[in-house]
Structure formats: C-alpha cells, structure tokens
Amino acid sequence: MSVVPAAENAVLPGGFSDPPTPYEENVPEHLRHATSRLQFPPSYVVVGFYRLVTDRNLYVPAWEKCKHGFVRGATVALVWAVGTFKIQRKFVEVFLIKSPRVTGLSRDALFGIPMPFDLPTYATLFFLSSQVSAVIYFFLSRNIRVARERAYAQTLASRGKPAEWWGPYVEEWERPPRAPHGGRWGLGAFLSGPVGRVVAKLLMIPLNFVPFAGLAIAAWFRALGTARYLHQPYFKAKNMTPEQVSIFIEERKWDYRAFGFAAALAERLPLVGLVFSISNRIGAAMWAHDLEKRQHYVAAVKAGQVPELKPKAE
Numbered sequence: 001m002s003v004v005p006a007a008e009n010a011v012l013p014g015g016f017s018d019p020p021t022p023y024e025e026n027v028p029e030h031l032r033h034a035t036s037r038l039q040f041p042p043s044y045v046v047v048g049f050y051r052l053v054t055d056r057n058l059y060v061p062a063w064e065k066c067k068h069g070f071v072r073g074a075t076v077a078l079v080w081a082v083g084t085f086k087i088q089r090k091f092v093e094v095f096l097i098k099s100p101r102v103t104g105l106s107r108d109a110l111f112g113i114p115m116p117f118d119l120p121t122y123a124t125l126f127f128l129s130s131q132v133s134a135v136i137y138f139f140l141s142r143n144i145r146v147a148r149e150r151a152y153a154q155t156l157a158s159r160g161k162p163a164e165w166w167g168p169y170v171e172e173w174e175r176p177p178r179a180p181h182g183g184r185w186g187l188g189a190f191l192s193g194p195v196g197r198v199v200a201k202l203l204m205i206p207l208n209f210v211p212f213a214g215l216a217i218a219a220w221f222r223a224l225g226t227a228r229y230l231h232q233p234y235f236k237a238k239n240m241t242p243e244q245v246s247i248f249i250e251e252r253k254w255d256y257r258a259f260g261f262a263a264a265l266a267e268r269l270p271l272v273g274l275v276f277s278i279s280n281r282i283g284a285a286m287w288a289h290d291l292e293k294r295q296h297y298v299a300a301v302k303a304g305q306v307p308e309l310k311p312k313a314e
Contacts, residue, residue: 023172023298031297034290041259041287045266048283049276051155058154062147062278066140073139077132089124129270137274144274148281152233155285166237166292169244170299172251179246219265224253226267227260230280234288238295259287 027035037043052058137144228249235245249256263283266276 023294023301027297031293034293038255038287038290038294041255042262044259044283044287045262045276045280046283047286048281049266049279051282051286052151052275052279055158057158058151058282061150061154065143065147065150069140069143070136073136074132076139077135080135081128081132085124085128088127089120092120092123092127126270133270133273136271140274144277148278151278152281152285155282156289159289161289163237166234167295167299169238169240169248170295170302171247172294172298176247177250179243180250215265215268219261219268222264223257223260224249225260226264227256227284230260230263230284231256231288234284234291237288238292259283 024035024039037047052062228245235248240248263276263280267273267280269276
C-alpha cells in the first residue's frame with residue numbers, strides 16, 4: 001500500500017519544482033504542522049534563534065559555558081578596534097573607495113545607492129566588526145563548540161524521544177537518484193568536514209571586503225556543506241551509510257541548500273553570528289525531528305500499518 005502521489009513519476013527527486021514530493025499530501029493530522037514546516041527549511045533558522053533566546057534550558061547553559069571566554073575576547077577585541085580604527089579607515093579610503101569599479105564602493109554610494117552617512121566610516125566599522133567577531137571566537141572556540149553540542153542534545157531531549165526512536169533509513173522514493181560519487185566523496189562532504197570548513201573560510205576572506213554582497217556570496221558557496229555538517233548528528237543517530245546520506249541529501253538538495261544558505265548567512269553576520277552558530281544547531285535538531293517523524297510515517301505506510309488517506313473535498 002502506498003500514498004505516494006501519482007505525480008511522483010513526473011518529479012525528479014531533489015529537483016527544484018512545484019509538484020509535491022512523496023508523502024507530503026494528505027498526511028495524518030498529527031503530521032500536518034511538521035509537513036508545513038518541512039516545505040520551507042530556512043524557517044528552522046528563525047525558530048532555532050527564537051528557541052535559544054526564550055528557553056532558559058538552552059540559553060543559560062550556553063551562556064554559562066561561554067561567558068568567561070566572551071569577556072576576555074571582547075576586552076581584547078575592544079582594545080584592537082580602538083587602536084586600529086584610524087589605520088583601517090585610511091586603508092579603506094586608499095584601496096577601496098578609490099577603486100569603485102572593483103568594490104562597488106564610493107565615498108557617497110554603495111553599488112550606486114546613495115548613503116546617508118560617511119561610507120568610509122561605515123566600511124571600516126563593517127570590517128572591524130568581522131575582526132572583533134574573529135577575536136572573540138578565538139577565545140570561545142573550544143567552549144562554544146561544547147555549547148553547540150549541548151544545545152543540539154538539549155533540543156532533542158526536550159522532545160522526549162529515546163535514542164531508539166531514531167530508526168533506520170527509509171527510502172521515500174520509488175526510484176531514488178544515484179548517490180553522487182558513490183556516496184564516498186564530494187564537494188559537499190568535503191566542505192562539511194573540519195579541513196573543508198577551514199579551507200572554505202580561507203577562500204572566502206577576499207569577500208569580506210565587499211559589504212553585503214560578500215556575505216551572501218560566501219553563504220551560497222558554503223550552503224550545502226553547512227547544512228550537511230549541521231545534520232551529521234542526525235545521520236549518526238540513524239546509523240546511515242555514506243551512500244544513504246548522499247542519496248538523502250540529493251533528494252532534498254534544494255531544501256539543504258536553502259537551509260544551509262540561511263544558516264551560513266546568519267553565522268557570517270558580525271557578532272550576532274556567534275549566537276546563530278549555537279541557535280542553528282537548535283534549528284537543525286528541530287528539522288531533524290520533523291524529518292524523522294516523516295520517516296516513521298513512510299515506514300508505517302510501506303508496512304501497511306497506515307490506511308491510505310483520501311484527498312480533502314474541495
């Protein structure tokens with residue numbers, strides 16, 4: 001028995017198209033909210049941030065773990081910013097403002113858009129804010145990594161699901177796509193690893209000199225790798241093989257790109273990006289929970305434990 005839409009054969013798994021993917025239509029009542037959220041994965045970035053700043057069980061442990069490193073890093077960063085502001089402003093005026101064809105900057109406009117304030121000052125503050133974030137992250141690096149892992153774990157614990165609830169991988173398509181590179185290696189897999197993340201950061205450094213547009217461009221290139229990295233705990237909980245992970249992502253590649261772009265863009269924002277680096281783990285955990293609920297539903301349908309649902313009357 002199956003409730004896969006008849007249009008499935010006309011839909012390419014992972015394609016950017018309007019037709020629904022399997023098991024999205026006529027779902028049971030208890031799955032409708034999760035299905036609605038799954039249709040727009042970037043929403044989990046917003047929901048994760050909201051959960052972090054409003055749930056004491058999440059923000060208190062994170063702050064307790066990071067506060068000492070944050071204070072030390074903020075002190076050093078403030079001294080650096082005050083001491084180098086004039087030098088960096090002069091650098092902006094000489095190398096960027098005088099090269100508008102390359103940077104899109106001029107003294108009074110950004111990409112041709114008039115600005116109501118002195119642009120060299122703005123650009124300097126923009127560059128300094130990125131440097132301040134980097135200095136604070138240096139002092140936080142170990143503790144913030146622990147805070148991220150705890151935030152993910154606490155989010156799942158709040159759902160009240162035991163470890164065995166995360167079942168084995170269930171294929172949702174009748175004819176799934178092939179795993180890119182056999183599931184063993186690929187650009188997305190490389191960029192989601194520790195070495196790939198460092199390489200990506202180094203390659204994106206020149207984009208820091210292009211305000212606004214540089215953030216978006218860098219986030220797009222890191223989108224798939226970021227999303228894959230954030231869901232590594234989910235794949236591990238399901239004991240998925242590299243090939244299964246590759247197929248799973250390939251079937252939802254636009255979902256992963258959209259979520260990864262929103263997450264990477266938020267994390268690249270100066271200062272507040274450090275907060276998003278924790279809250280994105282919360283959003284990724286909530287997305288994983290909804291994906292797993294669908295996996296349970298698909299498994300039940302394929303086992304004949306769920307009756308086929310009829311479309312709603314118009």
